[in-house]
Amino acid sequence: MEGAEAERLFGPAAREAAKAFPVDDPRLSLVTVSENVTFRLTDGRTGQDWVLRLHRPGYNSxxxxxxxxxxxxALRAAGLAAPEPLATRDGRAFVPQAVAGTGEVRLAGVTRWIEGEVLDDFLESPSRTGERPLWFHRLGALVARTHLQSEAWTPPPGFARTRLDADGLMGPAPRWGPFWDHAALTAEDRDLVLAARKIVHGRLSALPQDPAVFGLIHADLHPGNLLVRGDDLAIIDFDDAAFGWRMYDIAVALTHQQASPDFAEVRDAFLAGYREVRDLPEAEAAQLPLFLLVRSLVQLGWLHERPEIDPGEWLEPRIAQIRLQARALLAETG
Incomplete structure (x- = not known):
């Protein structure tokens, strides 16, 4: 969806929703249209920036x-940089907001703007090519810190997030949609993907779900959801946070790097950074290729369910990667 069209559809609703929050002379500018529609919300009196999200209906309650x-x-209390919410003027966390342009009602929420450069953009500079292993080492350590926190933390009563178990990822109605039905797949691709899905579901079903390997994860910790702040990284966009395998979280961080010539170096740097903070047995790390395929498949499902999102040049290389990984999996299992 083009920015002008998104502004036309969602801008009036965002401006109306902003009135519910203690932000004076609110000024909004569109940031992105993805899972949610996100605006930068600036307090015209103080200059303080916030993030206003119009949440996708039917995705998270x-x-x-x-x-x-x-x-x-809880993550901020543990010393990690993560979004800080802003309550409405009457103390609510979210407000329902009608979107006249689409006929929807979306929940609107606001969090403090975190300054920083998106890691994906930061690493695109040719002058930083040699820094990629360094930053993925730091990212590995950060992911490990989130896993340590969630492993030791007990969520309060009523805490509700979905489960990314075998069915949640590879079942008949997976969390992010039937990836095997994506229009970009040929009939041969679809058969290949369905055969791979059956094997992957069986392997996931056999994995343990004890707290050392399965728990609350971000589930979308790719470099587009991390901000560079000096030598540190801040995490944003917890919309997909769920109970799942920690190796899935690791695969998310590395999936988009698979086509890079330095993938092995980046992967090893990430795992080294992770292991400096938290134990990762070799038997668990060996599941990485499985979860890389899982991540690619569920992203395909995500796109299938969101035709308004233009994948650009990303889609065909990812499908080619899925073909290679799925064929290797089928060859491995005979």
Whole structure:
């Protein structure tokens, strides 16, 4: 969806929703249209910036969105940089907002703007090519810190987030949609993907779900959801946070790097950074290729369910990667 069209559809609703929050002379500018529609909200009196999100209807319930805020608060208490929510003038976390342009009602929420450069953009500079292993080492350590926090933390009663178990990822109605039905797949691709899905579901079903390997994860910690701040990284966009395998979280961080010539170096740097903070047995790390395929498949499902999102040049290389990985999996299992 083009920016002008998104502004036309969602801008009036965002401006109306902003009135519910203690922000004076609110000024909004569109940031992105993805899972949610996100605006930069500036206080015209103080200059303070906030993030206003119009949440996608039917994706996360209000209880699940509240749970997201509970976890980010716990992460901040543990010393990690994560979004800080802003309550409405009457103390609510979210307000329902009608979107006349689409006929929807979306929940609107606001968090403090975190300054920084998106890691994806930061690493695109040719002058920083040699820094990629360094930053993925730092990212590995950061992911490990989130896993340590969630492993030791007990969510409060009523805490609600989805489960990314075998069915949640590879079942008949997976969390992010039937990836095997994406229009870009040929009939041969579809058969290949369905055969791979059956094997992957079986392997996931056999994996343990004890707290050392399965727990609350961000589930979308790719470099587009990390901000560079000096030598540190801040995490944003906890919309997909769920209970799942920690190796899935690791695969998310590395999936987009697979086509890079330095993938092995970046992967090893990430795992080294992770292991400096938290134990990762070799048997668990060996599951990485499986979860890389899982991540690519669920992203295809995500796109299938969101035709308004233009994948640009990303889609065909990813499908080619899926073909290679799925064929290797089928060859491995005979």
């Amino acid at each position: 209000e209880a699940e969105l509240e749970a997201e805020r509970v976890w980010t608060s």
